[in-house]
Amino acid sequence: MEETTLTMPLVLDLFGVFFFGLSGALLAARRGFDIIGSLLLAGLTGIGGGIIRDVILGQVPTAFNDPFYFVPPALAALLVFLVAPGVQRLMRPVLLFDAAGLALFCITGTIKALEAGMNPVASALLGVTSAVGGGLLRDVVANKTPELFNPRDIYAIPAILGAGLIAWFWELGLTSGGWQLSVAIVVFLLRILALTFHWRVPKAVGPWHRDVRLH
Amino acid sequence: MEETTLTMPLVLDLFGVFFFGLSGALLAARRGFDIIGSLLLAGLTGIGGGIIRDVILGQVPTAFNDPFYFVPPALAALLVFLVAPGVQRLMRPVLLFDAAGLALFCITGTIKALEAGMNPVASALLGVTSAVGGGLLRDVVANKTPELFNPRDIYAIPAILGAGLIAWFWELGLTSGGWQLSVAIVVFLLRILALTFHWRVPKAVGPWHRDVRLH
């Protein structure tokens, strides 16, 4: 087995996996799954987005190269098992961390795709996929309409904007950590503001058609 | 970024992505998703089948090599936003175009797999996957039973037949554009006839068991 050291980016990534994993374990609890279902759903939510990204890039998924990645989902399932109501009462702070995960994953995902030689548009799309893919898989596998499509408050837009900015800065040669951190902060703040003020975008059908019955 | 020129096959492919994308944006409208959900679902429907095919072939998905592919889903989402009832009233013509997309994708998908060195059976299956995979992902992600499994009128059979013919002709050395165009026309006409006359195939259970209650 390869040696792995806990570098700063890895630690950040593991925190992202953990907070996404919490949402998976909480959904498992709500749906009456057992503790193993909770573990599987936490794992799928935490590492699913990165798996889709890496499979499209033609690379072995990061989570499979590094056994550390299986620790955060296990912790998330354990925490929900022990103190589910507490975790839920803390969902407000958890949403903060989810926003941090969203910011982190859309940026690291975009950069990984750019480094693999993808064009900027595709790289931004893969960054967005990394950020929202785990949550999408979580809901699809638990047989509910994805939160991603819930028009309550914008979720994908901060990730799309962040991934797009990172790809654009890359084209301009602005690849330093400072630029990336700035974008991460913008994505994080946008999502927090959207949560706080229930920012929405228009529905899929223009408001002038609202009375028309689609079937 | 690589140069891309709008060749004839690319233009045809983009039309296919657009018409499949329309069905994704219409479903988003019916489900009350917002405009971003509409865009994401249109994109997944339009390019999802090709992504599954290319991932199985071990290649970077075409849509990620060429930013042009992101234009048709955007147009589809925009069109549904602006004139959804009109798009729906035009569903009859849209189904015509969907049939054209089906014919096109099952043939180009099969040929791409054959060129990658897959055996004829696997190539035909990947051609069918290209043709029906996007619609399958659309329905799975929107949490509805896939239209693909709707026994109302046959959808997969024309694609299976077309992909099988292409793979068989390839084995016989008949790889000219004329043969491929003939197969495309056969697939298209079969699907149109199935739509018009509500052609069906038997259910999964033989009619002699219809009264038996499966649980």
Next chain:
Amino acid sequence: MEETTLTMPLVLDLFGVFFFGLSGALLAARRGFDIIGSLLLAGLTGIGGGIIRDVILGQVPTAFNDPFYFVPPALAALLVFLVAPGVQRLMRPVLLFDAAGLALFCITGTIKALEAGMNPVASALLGVTSAVGGGLLRDVVANKTPELFNPRDIYAIPAILGAGLIAWFWELGLTSGGWQLSVAIVVFLLRILALTFHWRVPKAVGPWHRDVRLH
């Protein structure tokens, strides 16, 4: 087309695909899909787990290298069409064979990943994925909550244990067929005992929180 000979491991694998395929065709029958839907769902259930495993390993899925793999799903769909109530009455024996498929796939999947150079943790996870992935795809595509998450009797745990043992033995240098057969028998017996005595594990939420309403 490459030559394929029906070796013993291939024959075993095809039996696994057939028994998993039966569960797909039976679900199609229950859902009122047509015979083509039955065939597609049987195929997806039978070979889906292996496809996910191989795509993550960056290899062309076994089922696409070898046209034999398309025979068992066809037989499964045909059998359900002809004698669905009989197949269902035989579900008890079918569950026996499903347990055999589970034991077989978790072991062959883990070994394939180890041979591809994956670390033991990732290999065990890919073995579990091979074993439970097809059934998961079956349910997701048919729009029902996956049986995998049904807390009625344990299903994933025998596979997790078996895959873990195989990976551990591999690390210890115990790679002979005898060890693998022993693990297969353990997995098979555990699943049969779980079915017989309705073995369960705790729910995702600790029993001391059972009255708390999660939303």
